[in-house]
Amino acid sequence: MAGGKLFNWPEGARYGATISFDFDAEEVWLGEDPANAGRPGVLSQGTYGPKVAIPLLLDLLDRHNVTATFFICGGDADRHPDRVREILAAGHEIGHHGYTHRSPTNLTREEEEAELVRGLQSLRGLGAEVAGYRSPSWDFSPNTLTLLAAHGFEYSSNLMDDIRPYRHPGGIAELPVSWLLDDAPHFWFAGDTWDKTIRTVDEVYTLWRDELDGVAELGAHYMLTMHPQFIGRPSRLKLLDRLLDDMRASGAWIAPARDVARLAP
Numbered sequence: 001m002a003g004g005k006l007f008n009w010p011e012g013a014r015y016g017a018t019i020s021f022d023f024d025a026e027e028v029w030l031g032e033d034p035a036n037a038g039r040p041g042v043l044s045q046g047t048y049g050p051k052v053a054i055p056l057l058l059d060l061l062d063r064h065n066v067t068a069t070f071f072i073c074g075g076d077a078d079r080h081p082d083r084v085r086e087i088l089a090a091g092h093e094i095g096h097h098g099y100t101h102r103s104p105t106n107l108t109r110e111e112e113e114a115e116l117v118r119g120l121q122s123l124r125g126l127g128a129e130v131a132g133y134r135s136p137s138w139d140f141s142p143n144t145l146t147l148l149a150a151h152g153f154e155y156s157s158n159l160m161d162d163i164r165p166y167r168h169p170g171g172i173a174e175l176p177v178s179w180l181l182d183d184a185p186h187f188w189f190a191g192d193t194w195d196k197t198i199r200t201v202d203e204v205y206t207l208w209r210d211e212l213d214g215v216a217e218l219g220a221h222y223m224l225t226m227h228p229q230f231i232g233r234p235s236r237l238k239l240l241d242r243l244l245d246d247m248r249a250s251g252a253w254i255a256p257a258r259d260v261a262r263l264a265p
Helices: 026-032 034-038 040-064 074-079 081-089 109-125 144-150 201-218 234-249 257-261
Strands: 015-023 069-072 093-096 221-226 252-254
Touching: 015 040, 015 201, 015 257, 026 034, 026 040, 026 074, 034 040, 040 074, 040 081, 040 234, 069 074, 074 081, 074 109, 081 093, 093 109, 093 257, 109 144, 201 221, 201 234, 221 234, 234 252
Parallel strands: 015 069, 015 221, 015 252, 069 093
Antiparallel strands: none
16 A cells, blocks of 8 residues: 555556446347347447447547547447547557457357457457457456467456456456446346336436545546447436546546556556
């Protein structure tokens, strides 16, 4: 601990924060159920991300002078290459989010490696320098860390065992996440069962702001995980706008995941 804080942040900042997006688009729905390939209404939920949300999010981030990290499925990058180029042109980091949105826990080692390689080819082919990996659904297999090291990744952002960056044996940095700070548990409507309600913006703002206050008090890291198709709705953009103001006012050092990972001891 440095000066009573859990982590010593650059520029004397009170705490660290990362704005991250899992750019799943159509792949998340195909990973949920391959039969969704024949359901354009279902896929249109994912299409909203690149079609509408990404331009709005890029404008919002620019107004706040925030550099974010977008973890992108290779399949979505292949479908929406111009949007990926726009993210890069705006100066944001791009990370790996699988090629398809299939959990590594359901893949053989060979299949998991093929997903990594194919996703890297798609992202690098669009000009991205890929340093980090966020698994679909934050799932790890027994092979994941070894494969990440073998393919030159610097960091993972998947586990929930800390509120600070740290390193795995072997040197891969970990940037912990939390379901609390993910928009999907709050905003993802389950249309197949109709038993999952959608939370209000005020409810989610309260949850996220309370956690922000706690993280700031401890001098820890605030990893916000969002999905363009969810957070990119007009009312929720206002939520993010408000929260970014709160971060600046409360002394955050806001940086993309790769910059935070490089601070890991």
